Amino acid sequence: MGGRLQFTLNSWLSKKGSNKHENRDSCSVYLNHDVVFAILVDATDHGLNGIEFSSDWKNHLINLVKKQGNLSPAHIRMGIFNAHCMLRNKGYIHEKAAYAILVLDKKAGVGWTLNCGDCRVGGVNRNGDVLWLTPVHSAANAFGEEFTIKHAQSIERNSLTKCLRIRHFDEPAVSQFELDNYEMWCMATDGFWVDHVLLGEDITTLKDDASVLTLALSVGDINLQTDCANFEYINNTSAE
Template sequence: MIFFSRTVKGQAREDNRDALGALFDGVRGVFVIADGTSRPGSGDLARTLTNHLINDYQNRLAQGFSDSSRESVALLLRGLMQDAHASLYSNGFEGSASYLVAVVVAGFLAVAYEGDCCAGVVMSGGTVSWLTAPHCLANWRRDRSHRQLATDSGRHHISRCFKARKQPDPEIVTRAMGKGEKLVLATDGFWADLSDMVQARLLEADWTAAPEVDDDASWIVVQMPA
């Protein structure tokens, strides 16, 4: 398994409120992407949440928790989010964030998410087949493509996210991962603000040019072994 990640600060903000985290221990890959909202403290929250989830996942495995099946991973991820919520907000963090946690292990992918961070599989030609539907006002019927949502201002109104007054309730998506498949995890600054052509270029590890974006854009690319 090979992976790389990139983040680009948007021109509309003074700071980058996206956060990325990844680990591969020889058996599994654990990947986290978070996008802080405009609320004060959200950038710090996104970064701390990302680090917390990566570290806590490793700690739970060391304690004997299993991730050998889709059901056990889903249970583990829900527990991670509950503990992160209790820990971070009891320690004075403010703000809110969209988040997505992806685990690739034992030939399958499990994703837990709330908000508009998305996971997809890269098809031939570099186009992305998105696996997750954003939680936003523009997609309340959950029947619109990412390209349709990209032009709707309602996509900026997030309907679910990591926030103080609501316990996490992540949507879980699972699928088998085939040999040689390429996975992408991205914030809305990537999937909504960049054209399909620019996305395809940025999904290549040797493409180093940074796109010009208003919103922060971040993405993780995971290449499965052939």
């Protein structure tokens, strides 16, 4: 699924849904001279500690990236597995989340995504068209078919077939792409890309949390439009 969206470059937009008691979307971005690393998490309503669950998991991966010299999808996948074990040890019994990870390797000229659930990463080309680079893991498209408006309208849409949860480790889907193919990238939770974009609902009246991050290779400052402290930005370029 692709499309044309209006984006503010290098921005984080996040809004709590009217049916939610707190905004459980969150995002972390880390960058140095060689790599841009971004994590988007959408914690479900399961459990009382969804925000802490997401934060602990993201922090584990950010610390890995800070220490790891050469990143690869295999390194990130192992980090996700180790973070999963960490969550188990902390006793997050009920909490669950969808997530997406974006890695932009400036030196190699390639990028990758890893995701579980219905958070998505898209590449935006020179014409402003969005090409979604990640699959959707939901019962609505259980056979892995492309997610369409028909799936968005299904009652099975919110049943995830893959997610972050301590009871079972779900393998993330991995994709790779050339950086030259895109001008920028976006990362969105389902409240944004399904309810707002696919179904055309007004973002001010959405029932679900809705969030979107936009990034270019030259990140610079991030413009924040959020209703809570759910964004972390670590710029390590000046420390090198």
